[in-house]
Amino acid sequence: MRIRPARETDQDAIAAFTQDTWEQYEGGDYINHIFPKWATQTGPDQQTFVAEADGTPIGLIRAVLLSGHEAWFQGLRVDPAHRGSGVGEALTDRAFEWAREAGATVGRAMVFSWNVMGLGLTRAAGFDSGVEFRWGHPEPDPEAEVDGTVRRDPKAAWTYWQHARERDTLDGLGLDSEVPWALSEVTLGDFQWAGETESVLSIDRDGVVAATYRARVIEREAGDQSATWAEYGLAAWEDLPAAGDLLAAISRDAAMVGADRVRVLLPETPRVIGDAAAHRIELADNPDFVVRVDLTGRPPRR
Numbered sequence: 001m002r003i004r005p006a007r008e009t010d011q012d013a014i015a016a017f018t019q020d021t022w023e024q025y026e027g028g029d030y031i032n033h034i035f036p037k038w039a040t041q042t043g044p045d046q047q048t049f050v051a052e053a054d055g056t057p058i059g060l061i062r063a064v065l066l067s068g069h070e071a072w073f074q075g076l077r078v079d080p081a082h083r084g085s086g087v088g089e090a091l092t093d094r095a096f097e098w099a100r101e102a103g104a105t106v107g108r109a110m111v112f113s114w115n116v117m118g119l120g121l122t123r124a125a126g127f128d129s130g131v132e133f134r135w136g137h138p139e140p141d142p143e144a145e146v147d148g149t150v151r152r153d154p155k156a157a158w159t160y161w162q163h164a165r166e167r168d169t170l171d172g173l174g175l176d177s178e179v180p181w182a183l184s185e186v187t188l189g190d191f192q193w194a195g196e197t198e199s200v201l202s203i204d205r206d207g208v209v210a211a212t213y214r215a216r217v218i219e220r221e222a223g224d225q226s227a228t229w230a231e232y233g234l235a236a237w238e239d240l241p242a243a244g245d246l247l248a249a250i251s252r253d254a255a256m257v258g259a260d261r262v263r264v265l266l267p268e269t270p271r272v273i274g275d276a277a278a279h280r281i282e283l284a285d286n287p288d289f290v291v292r293v294d295l296t297g298r299p300p301r302r
Contacts (some may be wrong), residue, residue, distance in 0.1 A: 001087065003094040006039045006048035006060060013057040014050075017079040031060075031075055038062055038075070040092065042137060048075070049094050051087050059087040063095040063107075066176050066184040070106040071099035071295065074181065083117075092125035098206040100295050107293045108173075110181060113286045127291035131171050132268035136235070136247070137282040140255040140262060144248035147241070149204040154195035157202040157211035158188045163235035164211070173290065175215040175233030183265075183290050186234065194233075199253050203237070203245040210237035210246035212264070217257050230259035235266055243275040 018031045029140055032295040038048040044065075051059035058079040064072045073095055078087045099107055106129060111118045151157075159165055174186040177193060194200050195214035203210040232250055237243040247264075254262045266272050268287040276283060 001051055001053045001090065003049050003051055003060070003090055005042060006035070006050045008036060010039065010050055010057045010060075011036055013075075017081075018077050025184070029077075031077060034075075035060075040258060047095075047098055049091060049098075051078070051082075051091050053082065053167050058082045059091050061091040061095045064103060064179055064182065065099070065102050066179060066182055068103055069105045070174070070184050071095075071102070071104035072182040072184070073099075073107055073109040075085040076109070076118070076125075078121070081200050084250075088121045088220075089125050094124075096126070096248045096293065096295060097150045105294075105296050108183060108290055110183070111291060112294075112296040113289055119289070122291050125293075130290040131169065131173060132287050133170065134266050134268050134273060134287040134290055135284040136262075136264040136266045136276050137284070138247050138251045138254070138262050138264065140259045141228070141248075141251040144251035144255075146203070146245045146248045146252070147169040147205075147250045148209065148245045150245075150249045150252075151202045151204050151208070152195065152200050153202065154191035154200045154213075155188070156204075156208050157189040157200050157213065160202060160208040160211045161186065161191075161234070161236055165244075166234065166236035166267045166269075166272065169269055170234065170265075173234075174213070175231060175265055177215050177233070180216070180218065190233075199257075201246065201249045201253060203242055203249065205242065205245075209239070212236070212243060212246060212250060214253065217259060227260040228258055229261045229263055230254040230257055232262070232264040235264050235272070237272075237275070240275050240278060243272075244279045247279055247281055249278065 018029045046064045048062045050057045062075040173183040176182040176184040199214040
């Protein structure tokens with residue numbers, strides 16, 4: 001077995017062992033759709049690696065730099081016929097090595113909570129437990145009622161986020177603005193970028209009591225259908241009324257940009273998820289995990 005950079009010609013072999021990865025997940029495994037793009041997107045800040053045995057691809061992983069010290073790993077897949085033979089560990093070792101050489105000191109990856117195989121694979125590869133979140137899906141609504149005052153001041157939103165309970169729960173992470181599905185450490189610069197490019201929302205009630213930012217508006221396809229999604233990188237609020245105001249402000253903001261669907265990253269705590277449920281917000285059936293690995297030394301095997 002050898003680990004090498006991915007090639008466009010790997011597509012058929014990759015599709016063959018990933019097409020049934022997530023039979024229970026609507027739309028199946030996204031790898032089949034994204035791999036051709038990944039194979040051509042290489043450089044100092046991103047690389048996709050393939051494990052090859054006897055000339056045939058049997059696994060893959062993608063590594064991306066999100067900042068000067070953060071790496072994101074995604075798409076870790078191993079051909080079922082080769083699981084348990086060290087392929088996943090070899091792929092992650094190579095991805096870790098690439099990330100270290102690029103200057104990263106911490107790496108993260110997302111794993112669906114129902115993906116038992118993926119959870120086991122990441123633990124065996126050296127990842128430690130990280131944070132847990134759930135997607136919330138408010139409906140776009142230009143008439144959603146907000147009792148407090150909606151502010152669009154990045155510094156005010158950032159100041160609130162700095163001391164919010166949700167920040168501690170998420171270890172300071174929020175949706176990355178450049179790499180879809182990735183989480184990175186949220187900075188004042190991220191709030192300022194969102195304020196200039198997308199949107200920053202905070203609720204003022206004799207001081208800021210809730211905050212979020214819009215990370216992107218993106219068109220996504222599912223089968224022969226497409227929808228415009230507005231994605232919000234985090235949500236933090238003081239109490240139940242503040243939660244209602246922030247979620248309503250998000251509904252209005254999403255409607256303003258013509259979104260069909262909304263996705264808000266919510267920390268998985270009884271308080272936050274309970275507040276969202278109390279305001280009758282649609283919630284994902286399951287939470288997701290973000291695992292982490294220390295890249296300052298060789299990760300220990302678990």
